[in-house]
Amino acid sequence: MMKFDIPAEANLIDKERVVGRPINRIDGPLKTTGRAPYAYERHDVAKGTAYGYILGASIAKGSIRTIDVGEARRAPGVLAIVTYENAGKLGKAKAHTARMLAGPGVQHYDQAVAIVVAETFEQARAAAHLIKVDYLREEGRFDLAGQRDKAVKPQEKGDTPDTAVGDFAAAFAAADVQLDETYTTPDQCHAMMEPHATIAAWEGDKLSLWTSNQMIAWAVRDMSETLLIPPERIHVSSPYIGGGFGSKLWVRADAVMAALGARATGRPVKVALTRPQAYNNTTHRPATIQRIRLGASRDGRISAIAHESWSGDLEGGDVEIAAKQTRQLYAGEARLTAHRLATLDLPEGNAMRAPGEAAGMLALEIAMDELAERLRMDPVQLRIVNDTQYDPEKGPSVPFSERRFVECLQLGADRFGWSRRNPTPGQVRDGRWLIGMGVAAAFRGNITMKSAARASVDKRGMVTIATDMTDIGTGSYTIIAQTAAELLGVPIERVSVQLGDSSFPVSAGSGGQWGGNSSTAGVYAACMSLRDAITQKVGFNSKDVVFENGELRSGTRVVSLAEAAGDKGITVDDGIEFGDLSERYAQATFGAHFVEAGVDRHTCEVRVRRMLGVFAAGRILNPKTARSQIIGAMSMGVGAALMEEAVVDKKRGYFVNHDMAEYLVPVHADIPHQEVVFLDEVDAKSSPMKAKGVGELGICGAGAAVANAVYNACGARIRDYPLTLNKILKSLPT
């Protein structure tokens, strides 16, 4: 394994012959012509597939007294019904907070209670409605605000819950200008296009899953822990994924219940979660309450900064790490962050696109806007004044690897025409619309993860990369092919990429915006090894060998890749591991969002009119797919600002608006022209690719820029997301 523990020097990627180009997705034609099979459509893999339908719990908390499956079992076409009574012993994967099958205890609404397997989908669904479950209901805790006082400091899992530097209370008290406000963000659901879906088949004691999953190795591990069978007996395949946004980081009930259904019937079983189940059966981004205190001197320098966040989860769950960015984004001597966890009996809270920052930046970046106003300072300028080139909690000994936040702000302000903004709210009109502009920072940590790949070249000179990396719509296929093409000197058409299969080397997977950089770094390692292997085989001098145009050259000697590969071809497995560069350097991605929004003077409807984002995120491996990631995330930011909310019924304990007609995400008509600019940057401390993540950066801060534009438009300062028209109406003068 290549160990990445010193900053990358000049390397082959810097040539940017293929990497860094706006190449169309290599899987695009397959997708646009419907030939990329998604999990539910893997008609090729298993013959005689039966259909499963999951029955979810109709209560939020309590237990199952009795389940009567008699009538359902006798219904036409039914092959088997599995409940906790006949499922056999199951474990709970450590990565799961809630169990994938309820019984006798019920932990949340729509937790799976049974799977009905039948010859057709319609038969399975009809029979599921015939199952009679008698529940014992218990009182549940469903209201975060009501449980806030009982919230506790969580056990340290990934991130430290609390940090403190200096004497915050004293510095805050002594500050010229103070801000102390509380912001709330609602529960949100991933609402990705493709629901969770799996086909499961057993062959003897071996299980195959064709599923939709972001993290193949975790899927194997979690299935193994749930079904209590060794991981070697589990095969997972997930080559195409119709979006996940974090909801497919872990296997869910579709996979577990399909496996149980398949075991009970001896047939392959396919299961897709229904749209409502995507809301209450799976995970969601937990709601937060965030208190932010900022103290600054008259010139705008922050001297005290505190960010505390409360969120809830099931027993054994974790907090939303919403104050995380506040540890690194702005300067300030006295600092404090804290997270508190309340127990709630709602479905499992977990990661959704940019966990932590997405919710945290919604709050922090309104607070900065409010502080700027109190200081009578331009909000762009306030952010510039508080830039820091090192991790402000750790001091100058831990500098940022690259941080061009100020440039993002300045370039953005320039391009957007920020100077035309009137700082007094409610002054600009266009017919019935009140017009405002808002700005916010974009910030998301840069995580790197160990990642491996198999690289081979065959007798036709074709290069193949195989890795269990996934492409969740992000463009992994394409940037991996670009990486291999760059390093092996072949056109991209000569590279074939195979992803998402547990028989391939384990990659970083797709999550936390680490996938693009880490997985291509793994491919970099494998391709460098392959170059060595080829060079050695043909006996060239490795010092001056050049791979170009499908050939390798050394001095006057030339051999084609095809010849070099020979009949047997050459294959190597290699990967990358990351050392302590992420501790020696603070690593993050940066940007600035600018938004112009209109607020209808009468109805208070908000329509975003223009968006610009400027980002600095290391080498942009493919500007086209990167831009798609950013505009998708900016759109999601608009959703977070204006409409997205999984509404909790606080009496019954579930998300009420559990379909796409009621849980609103932006449609085309909500999204105006979006401009995306990437600064020309390479970050040699991040990986040999010198890239960082972009998949999540675009959502971080986007919603706050919208909220700040709304304030500038009409003077309604709303600290409770989403900014629906009733809230704006309420805060307007009568």
Place this chain on the structure above:
Amino acid sequence: MKPFNYERASDPRAAANIVSASPSRRFIAGGTNLLDLMKHEIEAPDHLVDINRLPLDQIDVLPDGGLRIGATVRNTDLMADQRVREHYPVLARALAAGASGQLRNRATTAGNLLQRTRCPYFYDTNQPCNKRVPGSGCSAAEGFSRNLGVVGTSEACIATHPSDMAVALRTLDAVVETLMPDGSERQIPIVDLHRLPGDTPHIETTLEQGELVKSVRLPKPIGGTQLYRKVRDRASYAFATVSIAAIVHPADRTVRVAFGGLAPKPWRVESAEKLADSGAKAISERLLADARPTSDNAYKLRLTERTLASVLEQGGMRT
């Protein structure tokens, strides 16, 4: 979804007859509402009669200058009809504001009028709902009611009727023409089609079992500035929080206004329209005199007034 029989009706009379034979039979038109309800087993008919091939898909000019719109005319076609756009623009605009392109291509005139509420508890069969299961209770009363009704509602049910088209038809004083199972015909003024919930919210219209909507008749054009304003949480593909169909004659200072998003039926109070000269506040106060909002949806009162002010302004009514 429960298994069901399906047949295509050969003529309107036969269709009415078959469906009248049992309360568990339904007509199916575009199916965009009924099939969803069946998948969730909110409705579980055992027999569907498909009316899509009946000769009810024409739009005809009547001798009095009015228009007869067939029951199976698609929303998209109705919206695009030149006569509708020219003489009844409020209707074209309301249709364009509804649902999405795909849904409108499929949705029919009658189906749109007879679509059922979007109350989220009505759609979740695990929850009590008087409309779905009479007597089981109303989950919305103490639950999430931000987008439910404020007026014309009852203790038993606070759901709204979600149609945009129906709101426009109400300002036009449309008449629903039906065929009874016995072959007789009925003319139902649109105001009388939908019932208020009272303590029987599951009975939503005055139609009888098997009564087939054949067409909707529009009186001769009345001119004026015709507007449809739909206030919603996203720019498209969302139900109205409040919507207003308005026909304004600024010269003689008269208005007709009907409201969506507020009530179990398109809400129009003719006596309130007489206050046109006194402005939006006076009209909406009269309109909402009996309003009983929840804490979640009380904002709709103020929103109604402000939206009305905007519509009147746009229609050229200076107050």
